[in-house]
Amino acid sequence: MSGGFHIVVCGSLVPDPLQTLEPMEGPTGPALKNEMMLPAVLDPWAGHALFEAAQLAKNVPDSKVWLVSLGPKAKLQQLMMSIAQKVSFELVAIDGSAGGFTDPFDVAATLADTIDKIEGLDRTRLLLFGGCASASRDSGVTMQMVAERLDIVDQFLAVDKLTVSSDGALEVLERIEAGQYQVSSCAGAPAMLGWATGSLPEPPNNPQVGMMNMRTVMPALQKAQAAEVGIGGLKYAAVELPKQRRETRVVKDTPAEEIAQEIVDWLKA
Amino acid sequence: MNIDRQMMEVDIACVGFGPATAGFLHTLSQAMTAEDGSVLLESKVMPGMPLQVVCYERADDIGFGVSGVVTRGKALRASLPDLDPAQIPMAAPVRDEQVLYLKDPLGKSRRSSGVRMLDRLFGLLGVKDHAVKLPYIPPFLCKKDGLVLSIGQFSQWIGNQLMGSGLVQVWPGMPVSEPLLEEDRVVGVRLTDQGVESDGTPGPGYMPGMDIRAALTVVGDGPVGPVGQKLDAHFGLPAGNHQDEWAGGMKVVVELPEDCTLQPGFVLHTLGYPEPEIFGFLYVYPDRVASLGIFVPSWLDSPVRSSYRLLQHWMQHPAIWKHLKGGTLRSWGAKSLQESGQRGEPVLAGDGFARIGEGSGSTNLLTGSGLDEAWATGVQLAEGVIELAKAGEPFSRTNLERAYLGRRRDSWVEKDARIAKCARDGFTRGMVPGLLGMALSGMSGGRFNVGGAFRRPWQRIPAFKDYFSGQLSAQEIDTIVEDCRQHGKPPFEPLMDKLGWPPIEYDGQLLISHQDALLLGGKVQAAHGFADHVRFVDPSACDDCESQICVAMCSGQAISASEGGGVPQFDREKCIHCGICMWNCTSGRDGDPLRSNVSFDAGSGGLHSAEN
Amino acid sequence: MDKILLLAHTQTDGSLPKAAYESLNAALTLAADLGGAAVTVGLIGADVQAAADSIATCGAASILAVSGEDFAASRYSSDTVAVETLVKETAPTLVLAPTSSRFSRCLPGAAYRCDGRIETHITGIEVVDGAVQVQRWYYRQRMVASLSRVQRPWFLVIDSGVFEPWQGAAGSVDVQTLEVAIGDDCQRTKVLGVQTPDSDAQTIRPDAKLLFVAGAGWTKKQTDGQLHIKQAEELILGFINNSKASLGSSKSLVDQSSEGGEVISFMSHLNQVGQTGSTPRHLKGLATCCHGEEPHTVGWRFISERRAISLDPNCGWAQGKADVLYVADAFEVIAKINELLAGS
Structure with missing residues (x-):
């Protein structure tokens, strides 16, 4: 293979899953209450994509990783302070909404347009990475539309493993039904991979990686273009929290035999 | 074991991002470059560049898990004249x-x-x-x-501006375990090991904490911070302080x-x-x-x-x-x-280090004010550092005492602290002497006070039988304590019930169980691969402990009683890093009576909420 | 007037998956609600005749297909061409399809090519004031929205288990096959096959009545201070085989593998239920050795009856997340259950 991969990871922030989320009607459609105050984390599947990208770049010489993030600039900056310590990348920031109620069609257009303008990006060497879905919209459609806009016709979704052979060909394991994997081979870049969890643990925080990334993160944030990403053609009639609470019966100080019998009766009912 | 530890050099390393460090970084960053971008305070480790300043914060983000305050905002407004709430x-x-x-x-x-x-x-x-x-x-x-402010939101607000300036770097999720000491000189800090088991032994993905060498270490890690604690252990407190x-x-x-x-x-x-x-x-x-x-x-x-x-x-x-x-x-x-x-003031400056904020004894106990004073000490240190850096003078004890301490001692922070120094002493004798003492100190500008009866915190926790004398019989207490011990529960709830405190009727909204508060409002995070930061130094001391007050006072229910008594369990994933366990223990440490049997060290994570 | 295209793909044996019949039912119901909109069926697969015959009496206006060896395997490049051809041929306003890994991969791109829009994970469709409105969940099952769109064609990918499957007589039907050529540029990817889980037993069973969730407690030190991984594996597998349940896990259990800890050998992230895992649909769920914290329990959104076994009486399950919480040692209880199930 001549030259390494140019890996572009699309990923942004989502509210920390531990937070209490409540919808509200914002000026331009549904939003989360206190959205700007909620602690944010990197979208988990996009996070896996980023860690896989960094690992791949490490293993294939002459590769490079960009992280394209669409989110409110101030929140992106905060997010970068934690993830920039983990792996090396060059940030491309877009200042706009990272909310789940935005129209994925418009989000894809913004991301594709931004990627298209990345200086020095060789589209023939492009591996477009992202999460198989976001933890906000949870739709699993954006990456495919970004890839379509970038004329990528080899696409994979819910990827857990990517193996690259010496000639640059890809072998991909995608999650399919009933805990199985579909194994495919692809002639090489360009391709889109929407990652599931992958196989790498979250890298530890490394201050040197952080210091290195900061040289590009801050300038990228400073020149982040504003993007009008809203609910687009969607019309929300209602957004509601489900009724969550059940009346829990707590069974204590009961012999295991009795509990087992009760559960078996329940299973058979 | 020979550990291959990475090393990085910066000019200034800060520990902990709270109001004091924010004040320090805000003031310093404004003096680092001119409007045209030219360097005013040049780095020694990267010549030609501005000072390389990093700050490491234990929590997952800046401003997490702190508190609400009311402040006069004197120092804040001096630094931020256009401050608009x-x-x-x-x-x-x-x-x-x-x-x-x-x-x-x-x-x-x-x-x-x-x-x-x-x-x-x-x-x-x-x-x-x-x-x-x-x-x-x-x-x-x-x-x-x-x-009135949420320190969490304030910290995020000011922190974002600081990071946006690109002149200083604040790294959350990165606990600092100790100062790097060469005799009495602090030459930087050591970050916490990652990829270790709960007892600290290297595990899969072991990454030894990096050494950050710095000409100046700014310690703003609060009252229970590990670096401050270790400096106190090394230098001791100034005579008469506790x-x-x-x-x-x-x-x-x-x-x-x-x-x-x-x-x-x-x-x-x-x-x-x-x-x-x-x-x-x-x-x-x-x-x-x-x-x-x-x-x-x-x-x-x-x-x-x-x-x-x-x-x-x-x-x-x-x-x-x-x-x-x-x-x-x-x-x-x-x-x-x-x-x-001020009576808790540690050694505030030495060769290569300075201490600011609450951990430096800046909180004023008469006025009930801490944020403004903490910010002010950060500003004072920054002004001193700017003076020294401009003059090309080293961050030695003498220079820092002149440039930082001099400013602090001449300021309103010190003047007010002196008035407040003995204001609360009376509380160590009881509520009424305490209130009287506060009034006396406040009205007389600190000239008159009610004297204190100081004891170590662990010496202040009475035995149940003494405390409940006249209210509960020894037998009633023994029955409750023994039952709790067998079931691995701390006895405080049953004892409070027995005294007639009514049970809390949960409404699921505002009055909720402690566990629910942790789930709803706590959002505790603990990154994988860090060691337990709470340890019970001498297990036999726990065997003899009756009250298990560390369990009762643990804010996050991270410390739980063990069945049959003995050393409590610590669950790092529930710890909010309040450090309350450190001073809620009934035993002094063998050979070190200033400290209790609970050690509280550097750990990652904690509360994950900025709404505080 | 709306025109509905129902898309479905065959399975390896040429039959349609259950979810396809569910979506067909959804399409027919919607057509009726829209005052008799026409429904066309578009099939994709190597050989679709048997599949078409199985829905011969559904009342579709016509059944079209893109078929042949190029469409046997689930591949983005060829599947999008197939969908694009079917949509362009029928010019529908609404395209309905069941959720599957194959459609999840290809439909978004296909929708883009057709200048359409797409919503996935649809859990409800209704007609309000003559307009189609759908329900779907946001923020990983935290909140549900009802929404509509102006743009057409609108692709709606329906979650399985939401609608009853269409049930009708099979028959014999004429399928109109559309000729589609797959160029070299669409042949860069080759599907090599399917890998089944390493374990002897299949542990993920989407059609099972029961979801059994194993939490990290199974791999932690037990009351004797020791790990009992082997025993945990035997108990879990024993239960799964006896009860025919589908096996799920908490994140913390399967995370241990990437952190180098000792793990349950037959479980991986594929089993993970919750915020960053799956949100399966089963009638009943039994959680064991798991704290029932919010990020995990959002994955239980579509489990109707929930019970949990945990040593911690204050765990999340007790906070209104389960119908019953048994405060007990799961090792003991599951051993007893296995005895009872094996004996019956």
């Missing part, structure tokens, strides 16, 4: 201040004859909702023209009910209930949100203190509940407060 979420100018003396509507608190006399005296002023509104707030307590007084602050952020009439900027302080020694606060932010909570002091000499339960009793006091009923809990948190003030 409307720019900062959850900030508002102070509008109305009240102090309420709370009587005990249940008759269950321990009220000495002196407190009962206070009840009667204050009662003459007119009782409403079992409370007396003080007609007069002494000027030293007054926060007129001040601000850090024996503490308080556990526990608070909630509440969305007030729709019919609540309290206005943003309303400030309420309480005393007298659920135990006379417990102070409470309620600050109203914009958008019908309030921060409220209590302080449980180390001189509440009770072996059954539990901030969470006491907080719920306080919230249900009729004078408080009338504002809260129908509200919803949004967030929850706790922290340790170093209550020795």
Whole structure:
């Protein structure tokens, strides 16, 4: 293979899953209450994509990783302070909404347009990475539309493993039904991979990686273009929290035999 | 073992991002470059570049897990002349201040004859909702023209500006384990090991904590910070100083009910209930949100203190509940407060290091103010550092004493601290001497005080039999304690029940179980691969412990009793890093009576909420 | 007037998956609600005749297909061409399809090519004031929205288990096959096959009545201070085989593998239920050795009856997340259950 991969990871922030989320009607459609105050984390599947990208770049010489993030600039900056310590990348920031109620069609257009303008990006060497879905919209459609806009016709979704052979060909394991994997081979870049969890643990925080990334993160944030990403053609009639609470019966100080019998009766009912 | 440890060089390494470090970095960053971008303070490690300044913060983000405050904002406004509270979420100018003396509507608190006399005296002023509104707030307590703030939101606001400047780097999620000491010189800090087992032994993915070497280490890691603790262990405290007084602050952020009439900027302080020694606060932010909570002091000499339960009793006091009923809990948190003030001051500067903020004894205990003072000490250090850096002088003890300490000693922070130094000593003798002492100090500008009876915090926790003398028989106590021991439960709840404190009737919204508060309002995070940061140094001391007060006071239920007694269990994933366990222990450490049997070290994570 | 295209692809044996019949039912119901909109069926697969015959009496206006060896395997490049051809041929306003890994991969791109829009994970469709409105969940099952769109064609990918499957007589039907050529540029990817889980037993069973969730407690030190991984594996597998349940896990259990800890050998992230895992649909769920914290329990959104076994009486399950919480040692209880199930 001549030259390494140019890996572009699309990923942004989502509210920390531990937070209490409540919808509200914002000026331009549904939003989360206190959205700007909620602690944010990197979208988990996009996070896996980023860690896989960094690992791949490490293993294939002459590769490079960009992280394209669409989110409110101030929140992106905060997010970068934690993830920039983990792996090396060059940030491309877009200042706009990272909310789940935005129209994925418009989000894809913004991301594709931004990627298209990345200086020095060789589209023939492009591996477009992202999460198989976001933890906000949870739709699993954006990456495919970004890839379509970038004329990528080899696409994979819910990827857990990517193996690259010496000639640059890809072998991909995608999650399919009933805990199985579909194994495919692809002639090489360009391709889109929407990652599931992958196989790498979250890298530890490394201050040197952080210091290195900061040289590009801050300038990228400073020149982040504003993007009008809203609910687009969607019309929300209602957004509601489900009724969550059940009346829990707590069974204590009961012999295991009795509990087992009760559960078996329940299973058979 | 020969550890291959990475090393990095910077000019200034800061530990902990709180108001003091924020003040330091804000002031310093403004002097680092000229408007045209040219370098004014040049780096020694990267010549030609501005000073390389990094700050490491244990929590997952800046401003997580801190608290609500009311502050006069003197130092803040000096640094930020254009400060507009409307720019900062959850900030508002102070509008109305009240102090309420709370009587005990249940008759269950321990009220000495002196407190009962206070009840009667204050009662003459007119009782409403079992409370007396003080007609007069002494000027030293007054926060007129001040601000109510969420330190979390303030820290994020200022932190974002700092990071946006690109001149300083603040790295959250990165605990610092210790200072790097070469004899008496601090040459930087060591970050915490990652990829280790809970006992600290290397595991899969072991990454030894990096050494960050710096000409100046700025220690702003608060009252329970590991670096501050280790410096104190090395240098000792200046003669006559001690850090024996503490308080556990526990608070909630509440969305007030729709019919609540309290206005943003309303400030309420309480005393007298659920135990006379417990102070409470309620600050109203914009958008019908309030921060409220209590302080449980180390001189509440009770072996059954539990901030969470006491907080719920306080919230249900009729004078408080009338504002809260129908509200919803949004967030929850706790922290340790170093209550020795200037008497707790450590060695503030030495070769290669300086200490700022609460851990440096800056909190003023007479005025009940910490944020402004902490910020001011950060600013003073920054001004000193700028002076030294411009002159090309090293960060030696002598230079820092002149450039930083000189400024601090000449400032209002020091002047006020001197007035406050002995103001609270009386509380170590009881509630009434305490109030009297505060009034005396406040009115006389610190000339008159009520003397204290100081003891180590661990010496202040009485045995159950002494504490419950006349209320519960030895046999009743023994039965409860033994039953709890067998079932691995701490005895404080059953004992409080036995005394007649009513059970809390959960409403699922505001009055919720401690566990629910952790789930709803706590959001605790603990990154994988770090060691347990709470340890029980001598297990045999735990075997002999009757009260298990570390379990009772653990804000996050991270410490739990073991079945059959003995060393409690510690669950790092629930710890909110309040450090309250450190001073809620009944044993002194063998050979080191200044410290208790609980060691509290560097750890990652903690509370994951900035709404505090 | 709306025109509905129902898309379905065959399975390896040429039959349609259950979810396809569910979506067919959804399409027919919607057509009726829209006052008799026409429904066309578009099939994709190597050989679709048997599949078409199985829905011969459904009342579709016509059944079209893109078929042949190029469309046997689930591949983005060829599947999008197939969908694009079917949509362009029928010019529908609404395109309905069942959720599957194959459609999840290809439909978004296909929708883009057709200048359409797409919503996935649809859990409800209704007609309000003559307009189609759908329900779907946001923020990983935290909140549900009802929404509509102006743009057409609108692709709606329906979650399985939401609608009853269409049930009708099979028959014989004429399928109109559309000729589609797959160029070399669409042949860069080759599907090599399917890998089944390493374990002897299949542990993920989407059609099972019961979801059994194993939490990290199974791999922690037990009351005797020791790990009992082997025993945990035997108990879990024993239960799964006896009860025919589908096996799920908490994140913390399967995370241990990437952190180098000792793990349950037959479980991986594929089993993970919750915020960053799956949100399966089963009638009943039994959680064991798991704290029931919010990020995990959001994955239980579509489990109707929930019970949990945990040693911690204050765990999340007790906070209104389960119908019953048994405060007990799961090792003991599951051993007893296995005895009872084996004996019956």
